[in-house]
Amino acid sequence: MTMMKQVELPDGFLLRRIGMKDYEGAVQTLSGLTSVxxxxxxxxxxxxxxxxxxxxxDKKTLMYNVFVIVDETAIGKVAAIGTIxxxxxLIHGGGLVGHIEDISxxxxxxxxxxxxxxxxxxxxxxxxxxxxxxxxxxxxxNVGFYEKCGYSEAGIEMQxxxxx
Ligand code: ACO
Numbered sequence: 798m799t800m801m802k803q804v805e806l807p808d809g810f811l812l813r814r815i816g817m818k819d820y821e822g823a824v825q826t827l828s829g830l831t832s833v834x835x836x837x838x839x840x841x842x843x844x845x846x847x848x849x850x851x852x853x854x855d856k857k858t859l860m861y862n863v864f865v866i867v868d869e870t871a872i873g874k875v876a877a878i879g880t881i882x883x884x885x886x887l888i889h890g891g892g893l894v895g896h897i898e899d900i901s902x903x904x905x906x907x908x909x910x911x912x913x914x915x916x917x918x919x920x921x922x923x924x925x926x927x928x929x930x931x932x933x934x935x936x937x938x939n940v941g942f943y944e945k946c947g948y949s950e951a952g953i954e955m956q957x958x959x960x961x
Pocket of ligand 1: 829830897898899900901902903906907908909910911912913914933934935936938939940941942945
């Protein structure tokens with residue numbers, strides 16, 4: 798794995814797990830990535846409840862790990878959000894794969910290295926839990942960003958979508 802300079806969290810920002818109080822901020826920041834749809838506060842709380850109660854077989858490692866970077870100088874505004882999902886496999890000796898998902902930096906905070914810091918944090922988290930690889934899907938326009946975070950192209954994404 799390529800070693801790269803660790804980005805530091807700027808003054809006034811905090812990196813932590815997502816919480817119930819982040820409803821508006823999380824929805825707003827994720828809207829920069831895709832349609833969040835009609836997600837009520839109750840829906841949000843139900844999802845967070847599911848995330849915080851879903852463990853690997855060891856009953857202590859959470860499968861869903863969603864982190865936010867908040868701007869403490871702006872009443873805890875969510876500046877960035879991202880997930881690493883830990884998947885237990887049969888292959889590779891029952892190994893663990895990390896899936897990086899739903900990365901979004903609020904447009905107001907883009908270009909300040911928060912995205913890179915988030916990816917570095919999620920990657921280190923996955924490796925610390927024993928992932929033998931960490932993967933993600935992204936748009937062609939973001940390939941350069943992920944390369945700057947140490948990732949390299951591997952394979953092609955394919956999909957089938959439910960008819961809406
Ligand atoms: N293409 C090439 N390089 C880029 C891009 C890009 N699209 N975006 C940033 N970079 C470079 C920066 O110039 C910087 O380079 P440097 O280290 O040499 O100075 C480096 O990557 C780190 O940039 P950051 O400032 O950390 O980037 P930012 O905080 O703006 O986050 C992100 C980048 C996440 C792509 C942000 O623009 C964003 O949220 N976009 C909208 C939502 C989105 O597309 N999310 C990714 C979806 S993929 C997924 O979820 C798995």
